Amino acid sequence: MAEAVIGIGGSILANLITQALGKVGNLGGIKRELQVLESTVTMLQALLDDAEEQQHQSFQIKDWVEKLKEVFYDLQDVLEEFNIEGMRRELKGDDQMIKVVRTFFSSLNQLAFELKMSRKIRKVRERLIEDIIGRDNEKKNVMKFLLNLDVKENVSILPIVGIGGLGKTALAKFVYNDEMISRHFDLKMWVCVSNDFDTKKIVKDIIVCVEKKEPNYSLMDGLQSELRKIIDGRRYLLVLDDLWDAKSETWPNLKSLLMGGARGSKILITTRLPLVAEITSLAPPILLGGLSESDSLDLLMQMAGRKQEGIQDLDMLAIGKDIVRNCFGHIISVLRLSYDRLPSHLKQCFAFCSLFPKDFEIKKHTLVYLWMAEGFIQPSNSSKLLEDIAHEYFRDLCWSNFFQDFKKDPYTKEETCKMHDLMHDLACSVARNKCWAASYDTNQINERTRHISYGSTFNLMGELPISRLKPSVLRTFLCSIGHWGRNLTSEVDLCQLIQNFKRLRILDLHATMVKTVPRSICELKYLTYLDISYNKLLIRLPNSITRLQSLQTLNLYGCENLKELSSDIKKLVSLRNLDISLCFKLGYLPRGIGEISSLHRLTNFILPKDKARAKNYCGLGELKGLNNIRGQLSIENLGCVTNAEVKCEDEILMGKHSLESLVLSWGDFNTNDVAIDEVLFDRLKPPSNLQRLKIRKYKGESFPKWMMDSLVSFLPHLVDISFGACKRCERLPPLDQLPCLKSLYIHNMPKLEYIGSDQSSPSPASFPSLLKLEIHGCEKLQAMPLTPHLEGLHLTHANRALLINQMMLGLNKLKRLVIRYTKFPECLPEEGFQSLTSLESLNIVECDQLTSLWQGMRHLSSLVDLSIRECNKLDISKDESGNILDFHGGLQTLRSVKIAILPKLTSLPQWLLQTRNLERLTIECCRNLKDIPDQIEAFQSLRNLNIYGCNCRELEKSCKRQVGED
Incomplete structure (x- = not known):
């Protein structure tokens, strides 16, 4: 990170000096020395501005910059030690530390003056695009290869070869995302291999790409079996991106596992090495040269x-x-x-990202807290918080296209992104020997390496080349594996790590199977970031952890068996981020957590279930003072709040203006009466800028007055609201008037009868922004306001009156409809379904009264995907083709049909056989199905036909008649 020296001098040192000045009070001698030091650093920053750009043209300047960087790092250690000691004890005139600083730094002046240059920094930034330019011939050749079915082998392989920066991955992505390619293949998979060719890891990544979840097996035999189930008999496209190390003795093992695909399956390989192309394929590769x-x-x-x-x-x-x-x-x-024109504070943030592997999904909030832990974030002159400034840094890098593939988790709403592989190469180039990731050549590690990351193929202290690292230099120990764990990490290994690298700022041990955190953790006095998340064996933390007075982030997410936090947690005076999500065994928080005024992120506020011992633990009153909390907050066990607490506390949440998401959960151990719960809820009025609200297991009979009478005034920005198991409530607040509401979830409210403000005359302006609605277990709900913009509707255990009445009317923008466990009328209601002209997906499950589809389905002119399961009385074998196909030209948009567990199905209906564009047909466990008619051969577009669990001999004979080359 030599290019980031300006940021180190300007942001970290200046910030540390400011902190130190705040601690010396009236000790004039020390204060004067710090002020001189501050002036020197400011002067150096100005002198070094131009040196940064000149170092690319002069080895002498580059060497000077490297020397300055080493000096700045060491100076940072001295100043941090000064500030840490200042937090531990009152200063008593001891200015020895500052004398060391002055002596250490005075020799820099001459060097700085020799570095003075006269060039101005340009402020123009280039925007990076991903358009594919100048590759028309290559596109045509790759497309031709992928679409070719006249091949001898089931699976064909094509390498794309070229040096870094020529667009290999971009070309592969272009064809991978092509609509014609998507229609041609049953299955598409993309795996970034990079330097680490590990057959087991590649197989696991393929499974995760398809299943979107962790594999069921960890051993290779189980993974092979799971892979075969995915690809066998299916025409697939697999891209192995950035393959470096396909050895002649290892590639055949992987290749053999991939040969089960149907004829026409293809594998695309992007690589920089012609040798890899020779080993992996007999076909001539696509060779990319430089652009014209x-x-x-x-x-x-x-x-x-x-x-x-x-x-x-x-x-x-x-x-x-x-x-x-x-x-x-x-x-x-x-x-x-583009990189050269970034300001210095963004350069160091970007270079730090070289620690993540290629194609790694980076969590935004994790990244910004890592930057903060490294001291990369420059405090502004305004009142902006460091978190806000860090998010601005991230935004600036996004706008300059240094990140891509932005996603938001649908459940946690957490933002993630990736780096383009060329951007990753650039980050590694500018970071040089300061950063090292486990997928790189270990020979790159030397005594100047300050930041390392390791992956799943490395043992914590066994395989990592620790001996090459300088103990006083290493600052970052980052884990870049997934969240499903690795080999057990012993307490001995952790103790050795702590003993060797006492100047660590960042220690990431997530998913490393840590069972015990050693007491010696307190020796890492510089530590600002500690991640122990996803360690399911961890039961408790040592109390010595509270001596880490510089600690800003403590991540315990997913430590499912963690029973308690350290009793002296209030001593973590610098703590800004405490994540205790999914710590299911954690039954309370220790007293004093409300005194950590620096806390800006607290995911869960857990109230004690035992009222008799409640005074020994953190109570609701401590939450009132934590007004800096931002993002998401879940308050748990509200049903155990005592009557005395309810009377004492008022407006607990109103001051938390940066709160975006709030969960209020009363829990399963409610011993209060209804009146106490209703009063408590009235005093939990959230701030007006709240965007997401979840209410769980509320035991009151009505919602508070501020919700029922003034919800639009109090929460005008609400985007997402969820009600779960509020079993005594008969009516919801006037949600239909919320101008920004996009998602509404109502679960398990058996007494609910009304939604909205006026049931007698529903307004056409109701729910002006609502896109997604789920209603589960509300069997008394018979009507609701109009939802004209709705795109997704999910009904489970719903009252049949919702389908018959005006519920389905006017939903001409609805695209997805799921109906489960609902007592249908005998037919799909024509009056409601005739307006569903935009419906693309219909899923019907366990609707026992349903006997016919045609009356409703004949109006679905845009239907693409149809799934029907476990409807015992439904008989679609009857010929209803005339009724369905007479409307809108038939179901010619239909592409996929899945039929499962329909005991009355004896043959395929004629309306299905007359859909010209059907691509996928799946029939499961229909034991009375006797025949597959000859018309199935006329399906020109059918690419995937699956029939299983239909134990009928007549059907077996029929299928044998259809056996052929395709």
């Missing part, structure tokens, strides 16, 4: 937001041509321009 000058100019102009043909300024065009000539057609050279 014209194509490079097109790329550059698009990055500048212009088109080549639209540029009138001939000087600008000439400059552009000069740039692309110097880039020699390599995009990576253009990316370097």
